[in-house]
Amino acid sequence: MQCQKCHAPLGADEAFEFAGRTLCEDCYMDALSPTRVCDPWAVYLGSRQVEQILSPAQEKIMGLLRQHKALAPEDLRRLSGLTAKELEREIAALRHMELLRAAQTPDGGKVLKQFGDRD
Numbered sequence: 450m451q452c453q454k455c456h457a458p459l460g461a462d463e464a465f466e467f468a469g470r471t472l473c474e475d476c477y478m479d480a481l482s483p484t485r486v487c488d489p490w491a492v493y494l495g496s497r498q499v500e501q502i503l504s505p506a507q508e509k510i511m512g513l514l515r516q517h518k519a520l521a522p523e524d525l526r527r528l529s530g531l532t533a534k535e536l537e538r539e540i541a542a543l544r545h546m547e548l549l550r551a552a553q554t555p556d557g558g559k560v561l562k563q564f565g566d567r568d
């Protein structure tokens with residue numbers, strides 16, 4: 450099984466259904482996000498108004514990623530003290546601002562990184 454959007458290999462417990470397509474968690478979160486990725490104006494505004502837009506929770510997340518370089522979602526949740534739901538929302542927002550991205554670890558796990566931090 451693989452994600453029908455980014456073609457990442459998926460285990461049965463990692464697959465999400467959205468609009469009839471099988472997606473990985475990342476693509477599913479993108480699909481659910483209120484800001485559409487394909488809207489260039491939203492992306493432009495997101496990347497231009499970073500200083501004004503960041504909420505205290507988002508500042509905290511980015512601070513933790515600067516400090517630790519890469520964090521698994523559950524570690525980020527523990528360190529930030531946010532609920533899973535809050536964290537999910539903030540991560541989706543930060544991804545659209547192109548401040549944060551998800552990356553795969555060699556053992557198939559997932560970590561979150563600063564957007565500009567290459568593997």
Ligand SMILES: [Zn+2]
Nearest residue numbers: 452455473476
């Ligand atoms: Zn995907």
